[in-house]
Amino acid sequence: MKRSGRKFLCIGVALSLTVLVGCSNDSPTAESPSTSEAPPSSDLSPGQVPGVDSPADNIDDAVGKLDGIAAELMESSKIPGMAIAVVHGGDVVYSKGFGVREVGKDDAIDGDSVFQLASLSKSVGSTVVASQVGEGVVEWTTPVVSQLPWFALNDPWVTQNVTVGDFYAHRSGLPDHAGDLLEDLGYDRRQVLERLREVPLDPFRSTYHYTNFGITAGAEAVAAAAGKDWDTLSQDAIYGPLGMTSTSSTFSDYIGRADRAVPHVLVDGEYQAKYQREPDPQTPAGGVSSSVNDMAKWLTMLTADGTYDGQTIVDPDALLPAVTAEIVSNPSATPDSRAGYYGYGFNVSNSAAGRTTVSHSGAFALGAGTNFVWIPSLDVAIVVLTNAAPIGIAETVTAEFADLVQFGEVREDWRTLYRNAFAGMSEAEGELAGKTPPANPAPPQPLPSYVGVYENSFWGPAAVAEVNGELELTIGPKGTSYELTHWDGDTFTFELTGENAPDGTVSQATFSGNTVTLEYFDTDGLGRFTK
Template sequence: MSYCSSICAVILAMLLTTPLVWHRVHAATAAQTGQNAAAETPSRKPAMALDELSRRLETYADNVFAATNVPGMAIALAHGDSIILEKVYGVRSLVSREPVTRDTVFPLASLSKGMAGISAVLVHLDAVENDTASFDIDAPLQRFLPRFELADPWVSRHVTAADCLSHRTGLPPDAGELLKSLFGYSNWEIFKRFRQLELARQFRDDFTYQNYVFTLGALAAANAAGHATWSELANERLFAPLGMNATTSHDAYIRAPNHAVPHILQPEGFVPNTLPEREDQDAASGVFASLKDMERWIRALANDGVVDGSRVLPEKALELAFKPRNLVSTSGPTATLYGLGWQVSFMDSARVVHHQGSLGEGVNTVVALLPDYDLCLAVLTNGFMVGAPGAIKSKFEELVILGEDVQNQLPHHMELAGFMLKTMAESYGRMPPPPAIPRTAAPHERCTGVYEAAYWGRVAIEHDASGNLVAIFGNSPERRVLRHYDANVYSMEVAVPLAGPDAAFPTAVEFTCPNDKPCESVRFRRLDTEGRSGVFSR
C-alpha cells in the first residue's frame, strides 16, 4: 500500500481516541462545543508566562529528541505574529551528517491537508464575494467535476468538496491506494474507478481517512480557480502571499541541497530511506517546507491570518476551515471532530486545532493551534513515527491550558510506533515457509492470460525469460515475479517502504484452475481490502 496510509490511519485514530488523563471534557460537551467552535471567543492568557512556557517546552523537546534518537528535528512556536521559540536538532541524513538548519526542507506529510482545506475555502469565498457560481464547497461536486461518479447515484449527485475534505464520503478506507503504486494509473483514472466501489460506510455519518478522495476535493477547488493542479493553487493563494519561498513540491525538494532525508526504524536504529514522488497526492501529503517557512505559516494561524501587519488570510477562511463537519470518535471522556483538513479537539473547553503527518518512508510532523491563546506550534522530524511530535504537542497543550505537567505522553506514542510496525507486517500477509514437499502446480500455460477486476482493472500473467510466471498490473511496466509456493499458490513480493529502502514482504497469489482447463481466476491476497476484492477473472 502506498506510503502505509492505511496503517497510518489506524494509528491516527488511536491517537485521537485513546483516553488521556488531560482531556477534561465529556464527549457530549465537546460535541456541543464543536458546534460553536467557529464562534469568536476572546483570547485567553496562557496558564504561565510566555518565557516560562518557551523554556519548559524547549527543555521537554530536548528530552524527547534525546529519548527517541530521531535523526533530525525542528520546532517553532508562534504567539500572534511573533516566534517565541525556535530550535533545530540533529542531522538531515545519518549518512551525510550535515546539520538541520532553519532552511532545511522537510516533507510535511498530512500537514498538507490543513493547507489544502484553507485554500479550498479561499476559492469558495472568492465565488461568494463575486456572486458567481464558479465554486461552492458545499455544492454537489458534479457541478464542478462532471466526470465524477460513484456507485450510488444519489450520493454521486450530492457529495461535495467539503465531504471529500472531511473524510465523510462513505468510500472504503484508502480508496485509490495501490492504483498508482501498483497499477500505474493517473489521478483521473483513479478517480474514475471510484464508481466501481460500493460505499463501505455511511455517507456523512462515518469518518474514513483517505488521501486520494481528499485530493479530489482540493482539485475541484483548484480547477474552479483555473489551475490544473492543487499545487498551482497553493502557490498562488498561500505560499507566495505568505512569503513561503522554500515551500515546494517533491521534485524541487529532491533537488534542494538542504533537505531532510526520511529515515525508517530498523532493529539497529534509524536508517536513511528514499521518498517516492507525491504529486498524485499533493493536497493530502505532498507539500515540503523549511522551518523558516513554517514559521510564517504558524504566525498566520496564530494571528488570525495577519503576518507582518498585513492580512494574508481572511478570518472567515480560517473559521470555515476549522469548523467541525465530521465526528471522528467519542471514546471515553473525549470527542474529536474533523473540519476541512483539520482535527478539532478540546481541553478544559479550550479548542485545539491540529493535524499530525506521517509517511511510512520515515517522516513524522505536527501542527497544533490553540486559537483561544493565539499560540501555534510546529514540529518537523525526518524519522519514522516514534512519538516525538505528538508528545511535544501534548506537552504544549498541558503547559498552556493547564499550567502543569500532567502526563508524559512519550511512552504512549512510542508504544504506538511498535504497534504500527507489527500491524504493517501483518497487513502485507507474510507467508510461512512453504511445505517441505510442495504440491505440483498447474502447467504455466493454463495460468497465463489476461484477468480483470472492475475496480482494479487488468492484470496480465506471462512468462519471463527464466520461465517464471510474472504479473503485470494495469499501466505499470514492472514485471513482478511469482514464486511457486504450493499447488496453485504462488508468492509475490510487495514493497514495504517503512521496513527499509529495498524491503518487501511476500503475499499470496492463488490461481483457480478447474480440471485441465485454463485457470478461471487469480486472487491477490494483498488486494483483499475493505470494500475491494483481490479476485481477477479471465
C-alpha cells in the same frame, strides 16, 4: 487484508493531540512576549470557558523547555533530524533545528530546512480552499461534479451531491485510504480519481473514512473553478502572499532544494536514507514540502483568523468551518471519554483542560513524521517536522508542550503512550506474514496453466508469466513485478514493500479456474482478476 494502522499514521487522532518532531541545531531562540491577561469569564460564552486556568508565564516556561525535550527525544529515538517552531501572540517565539538532514553527512537541520509535510498538507490545502471560498470562487458546499463533470462515485446520487466540504471532512462514503494503492502502482492523479467510481461506498455523510484521494478530488474541483492547477493556486493564494519561499506543492521543487531534509527509515536498529516518497498524485493531501520558518508564517495567519501582516489572506468566515468540528472522527470508546472530531482538513478536539485544540499529523512510512497543534484560547501553536518514519516522536513533542502551556507540567507519559500507539504501524501485513509454509503442500497445477493476462477494471491488467521456471506477476503502469512463490495447491505468495506495505508484508495470490484473487489488493472486494 487489514490496514487499520495507516489511518492513525496519517492523522494521529487516537490520543486527541497531534504533533511534529524533528532535529536540532544551535540557532538562537527568540524571546517570548508576555501573555496578555485572559478576558474575564463573563465576557465569554460557556463554550469558551476552559476548565483549568493557564497562568500567563506557562507559555514562556514551555518554550524554555523545548530545547531539553527535543534533546532528550533525539537521544532516545536516534532519529536523524527535527525542526520545531512556536507562534504566540502573532510572533514567532521559537524556531530551531536539531540533528542532520541526512545520516552520514554533517549538514545540520535549521529553521529553513525543507521537509515533506505528508498529511499536514491537508490542513495547508484547506486554507487554500478557504481562500477561494472567501473570494466567492467556490463554497464548501459546491458539488465536485459541477467543476469536474468527468468525476463519479459508485452511487449516482452521491456523485451529484458530494461537495468539496464532504471530501475535506472525509464523509463521502469512500472507504479508508481508497485509491492509495493505485498510486503505489504508478497511476497518476486523474487515473486514480477516475477509478474511484468503482469503489463500493459506505453511507454518505454519516461515516468517516480518511481518504487522501477524496481530499484530492475536492481540491481539484476548487482548482478547476479557479482556472488554475492546484500547485499554482496554492502558490498564488497562500504561499506567495505569506512569503513562504521554501514551500511548494510539487515534488520536483522539494527534491531540488539544497537545504532538504532527506527521509529515513529504521533498518536493523539504524536509520538509513533508503527510500524517497513521490506524492505528486495526491499533492493536495500529502505533497506539500516546507520549512518550520515558513510554517510559522502559515500558523501566524491561521491563529490570526486569516490575517497576516495586516492583510487578509483568508476570510475568517470562510476559514471558520474548516477549523471547527464537522464530523465525529474518533467516537468515544466509553461514556467518560472525549470524542475526536474533524473539520475540513483539520483535527478538532477538546483537551483535558477543557480547551479546543486544532491539529493534524502527517506521516510517510518511507521517512517523514510531522504535526502541528494550535490552542486558540491561548493563542499559541507549535509545529514539528521530522525526517524519519513515524514512531510518535513528533506527537510526543507537541503533547508535552501542550501539557506545559495548559497545566504547567507534563501530566501524561506521552512518550510511552505514543511509542506504543505507533508500534503497530510497522507490522507486516497479510494472513501469511511471518508464517512457515506447510511441510507437505499440495502440488500446483502445471505452471503454464496459470500464465496469462488477468483483467480487472479497477487495478488494470495483471500479467502472470513463467520466468526461469517460476511464476512472475506484473501489474500497474510502472510494470511492478513480484515473484510468485508456491505455498499450497493453487495458492502462491508474493512479498511487497512500500509506503503502504511495511517490510515483511506478504500477499496471497489464489488461482481458481480463469481467475486469481490478490489478497493485498482485495481490501474493498476489488481484488479478483479474470483471464
